[in-house]
Amino acid sequence: MPAHEVRPTPVRTAITHTRVLDGTGNPEYLGDIVLESGIIAGIFPAGSFKDDGATVLIDGAGLVACPGFIDLRGSSDTAPLTDPARHSALTQGVTTEVLGQAGANCAPLTDASASLLRHHLAGMDQDWADRDVEWRTVGQYLDHLDSGTGTNTAYLVPRNAVRNLATGSPADAPGAQQLVAEVKAMADALEQGAVGLSSSAPVATATPAETAELEALCAAVGAYGGYWAPTLDSLAGPVTESATRSVGLAAKTGVPVHLTHLAADSAGAAGLLTVLDRALKAGVDLSCDSHPYLENPGMLASLLPGWARDGQDEDVLARLDDPETVARISSDMEASDVDWDALTIAFVGSGQLAMLVGQSIARIAAIQSSDPVTTLVRILHTDSLATGVLYAAGTEEDLRAILVHRTHTGAGVGFGSDTAGHPGVWGSFPRFVGGLSREAKAMDLPAVIHQLTGRPARRLRLSNRGVLAVGNAADVLVFDPDAIIDMATFADPRQPAAGINHVFVNGVPAVSEHQPTSALAGRALRRGPEGTTQFI
Structure with missing residues (x-):
């Protein structure tokens, strides 16, 4: 199939002898699923689909279809x-x-x-x-x-x-x-x-x-x-x-x-x-x-007080360039319950800050003989707010x-x-x-599949x-x-x-x-x- 082909014509396909988890949370069953013209054309008992020579066959034995x-x-x-x-x-x-x-x-x-x-x-x-x-x-x-x-x-x-x-x-x-x-x-x-x-x-x-x-x-x-x-x-x-x-x-x-x-x-x-x-x-x-x-990805700028990060990037950067405003930011953040040791730089926009990736804010502040909030403001200002972080x-x-x-x-x-540096991408x-499901056994497989399919579909209607x-x-x-x-x-x-x-x-x-x-x-x-x- 050519790369980046827009809306290619679906080919009639049958997935046979597969374990069907339909997304409702109900138990699985064995079946043959036929796809045609972009829709599910049929779901039949396992083994009942007969090859007609005009259908792409996928052997689903031992596999799950959902x-x-x-x-x-x-x-x-x-x-x-x-x-x-x-x-x-x-x-x-x-x-x-x-x-x-x-x-x-x-x-x-x-x-x-x-x-x-x-x-x-x-x-x-x-x-x-x-x-x-x-x-x-x-x-x-x-x-x-x-x-x-x-x-x-x-x-x-x-x-x-x-x-x-x-x-x-x-x-x-x-x-x-x-x-x-x-x-x-x-x-x-x-x-x-x-x-x-x-x-x-x-x-x-x-x-x-x-x-x-x-x-x-x-x-x-x-x-x-x-x-x-x-x-x-x-x-x-x-x-x-x-x-x-x-x-x-x-x-x-x-x-x-x-x-x-x-x-x-x-x-x-x-x-x-x-x-x-x-x-x-x-x-x-x-x-x-x-x-x-x-571990969660986030933007370092999200630690700023809400009033300080309102507006366009240039509005925020202007505040970070004003000593009186920076003093207000520092005052507001003094009471914040941030574990600076657990907050590490995941990515930066500026090449001159590349050495910070993987370092915690606490460590960077110690190296710079500064406090964490002042360090945060300096990084954001230098990086034009493009700094990403990971935090537990x-x-x-x-x-x-x-x-x-x-x-x-x-x-x-x-x-x-x-560039977020997070495996969840x-x-x-x-x-x-x-x-x-399989390793932690915290939920059975139908329930997990329901969480990822039928339940979000219901939210989206x-x-x-x-x-x-x-x-x-x-x-x-x-x-x-x-x-x-x-x-x-x-x-x-x-x-x-x-x-x-x-x-x-x-x-x-x-x-x-x-x-x-x-x-x-x-x-x-x-x-x-x-x-x-x-x-x-």
Whole structure:
């Protein structure tokens, strides 16, 4: 198959004598699965399919067939724009990614924010130096994605994108008239196919204007049948407090809430999960996600106080260049409970800082005879905020408790770039299956597969994906249950997973006999008028 072929014609394929896990959580059964014209054309008792000479046959004996994995915290918005083949996702069995929670805002755009996005893209992919960002609306962005990606994609609108559209700056909370414009922009995005809203979790110090803004946006999203995905960043503050504020706002506005990047902090997981259980008992429509590693990737800038990181990069850098503002930052951070020894530099944007990679902030501060906050500010200023970090969150017991919770869905690490230095970019989903089920025996295989397929499909309200059923889209994964595991490590993070034999996206082979095909068979999935999500 030619490299990067867009929407190649699906070939009739039969996966025979395979162990079928349909994504519902029900027990497995043996069957023959026939894929034709991009859909699941039939599921028959094992051995009943007869070779007609016109069908590609895959011997599934001893292998498991299940729906393709769904990553509700996909890579950054820009990953499909700079890496349309999406090998890092497909080789771990992911066929659908939700964008809009990390990286640059991709839609809706003003002319000014489109120029900033183009500059950002050109920094990652030189091809964008000679291209323009031609879209402005969410609908146009989804059209662009639909012109060629390896995975299916859905889009959450970042709060800062609609704020920028209404106020001219993501740093400015809207006034009354601007809030009307912001809600209108959110409604337009939902009508054009967005599946919901993403934002940081609400903070205790939010102004009345900021609180009113988030409540109005969430109410609009709920009315359209979308969902809200607040990110719980343990670097930015106590996670249990963030979760409490998030579920409280969801209860007040009626919006379904998906807590993104759920990870314990030094307080542990027990109190955090109690917040979730109480919310469920109160009737809140709630789900969450996390990746299966203790080590989390993040941006060093996220440790700054919220007020200090508002706005565009140039706004933040200007604050870091002002001694009085830096003194205020230092004062605000003195009480922060950061383990500087556990916070290590994962990647940098500037070559002159390359010697810092792998070093802890505490060690760098000691070498520089400085304090950790001053060291942090210096690094951010020199690196133009491009510094990434790795940090441990909670304990193995905390992580296990979150992963087995009844609201949990599996997710990737949320970083699209291999420079993140995190093995989860290539290995999160096989680690769920091989580590959580086969090795740790914390969950049975049908339950783990349900977490990665049927449960996230329900959150997205996918009309025909996430479950193996006749008539559904042929997003299908075939894997070896005895071999599936992540192979990527922190020392060598660009390693495809083991045990992924075949992956089909809309009936087209995306991985064949363990090797990616580079076929661009993915579709942009849009929230429809009835609230369900599909490609149109």
